[in-house]
Amino acid sequence: MMQWREGVVEDVRGRWPGAVEYAVRLVGEDDVTVRALAYTALVGEPEVGDRVLLNASALLRGLGTGGLAFVVAAPDRLPPDPPGSEGHIVKARYTPQQQMFMAVDEQDSPHHAVMTGQLASDGDLQGMPVVVADLHSALPAVLAGIRAERPDAKVVYLMTDGGALPIAFSRNVAALKEAGWLAGTVTVGQAYGGDHEAVTLHSGLLAARHVLGADVAVVIQGPGNVGTGTRWGYTGVAAGEALNAAHTLRGRGVAALRVSDADPRGRHRGISHHSTTAYGRIALVPADLPVAVTDDEFGALVLSQARELAMAATGDLTVREVGPDGLDDALRSSPVRLSTMGRGLDEDHAAFLHSAAAGRWAATLLP
Structure with missing residues (x-):
């Protein structure tokens, strides 16, 4: 169930394309200020x-990735209607915040002829090499690996809808x-807000190649992987389906392993059970x-597991x-902080190194 709160904006804490983070003081709760996006x-x-x-809801439950409040509305300052669009693909369908987009593959799209x-x-x-990974945190590491081998490669990211939708x-x-x-x-799917929208991963991959001219595509869900501690109950199972899609479309699937030498959970040590499934x-x-x-014991373990x-x-x-x-130098050159499950590069080096290795291998497949 959704848990509502009312608040008053006190400060702007940060902004980036498409989002603003605020400090919001809650109404009726003395001296309680929360982060709100x-x-x-x-x-x-x-x-x-x-x-x-x-x-x-997520804030009150103390969730990690999504553990902040989200602004549903500023009722006294409603935004103007957006410019008209002929797009008719609805995402976040049949929720109160559904939106309508021009998908790259729909009839009125300027790219319909290409598609x-x-x-x-x-x-x-x-x-085209298609690198697939489980966690969103792998993205900068995969890119670092590609750039270590082919800094000129044109890389397009496809965000699937297993985690955050925006x-x-x-x-x-x-x-x-x-x-x-x-x-x-x-x-792709219910995810939205990219440079292009696509109805399916298949059409999204084709758009990456033939509309955006990608040399390499990277397919990973948005932030906020959902897991239950069971073999099949986690959103990263879609990584396997993404490999199926890449092969169906005559691409070259590259599976980035989820690896850790620091995760306290046995099922994620070495090669994670998410990757094996x-x-x-x-x-x-x-x-x-x-x-x-x-050339170390952990490296030998991962190779044997693979x-x-x-x-x-x-x-x-x-x-x-x-x-x-x-690869280590490439990882340390990342324009964003590397972090997975709250651990940085030096705390869980193997996690990022193996993602970068997947990127490097994909780059070696380019002509």
Whole structure:
């Protein structure tokens, strides 16, 4: 159930494309000020002193990624209607905050001719590498690995709808675009707010290649992976389906392993059970499984686990041993802070190194 609160905007704490973070003092609760995020496309930009209505459910439950309040409305300062659009694809469908977009693949799109052209209609990515990962935190590390090998590569990020639906929730995406590490974004399924909208991951991948001219695509859910501690009950299972989509469209699937040498949970030590399930059971097609080869006990463990995963997989996984030289420098050059499950690069180095290895391997596949 949604938990409502009323508040008054006290200060602006930060802003990035599509979102503003505020300090909001709650009404009727003495000296309680909370962080609250407003998506400007939904509610406009409240000003200091404005009354706002908040969804405080995640904040009150103390969630991690989404543990802040969200502005539902500034009832005394409603935003003007947006410019008219002929788009008719509704996302966040049948919720009070549903929105209508022009999807890249719909009939009135200026890109419809490309999307109905021979290559897109045939579902042909022309062998484009498609890097798939489980956690949103892998994105900058994958990009660092690509850039370590091919800094000229044009990379497009596709955000699926397993986590946050608005891409504006990700400050990392905004910063990576500003730094030139991303050439563009496509939001697929119920996710929204990218440079282009797509109805499905399949049409989103085709748009990345044939509309945006991507050399490499990276497919990862938005921030806020949902997990239950069970083998099948986590949103990262979609990583396996993304490999299936890439292969169906004649792309080259590259499976970024979720690895940790610091996670206290046994199921995530070494290669996470999320990777073994998504890539070992959900993926039914050939894909590359890059492993960063390091001369230590943990590196030997991950390589052994990867070989076991490839042997037992339902699909045809091929372990690719990737040299780590230069990857650490590439990771440390990231324009955003590397963080996964609250751990930084030096706290969980293996997590980022293996994501970067996937990026490097994908870059080696380019002509």
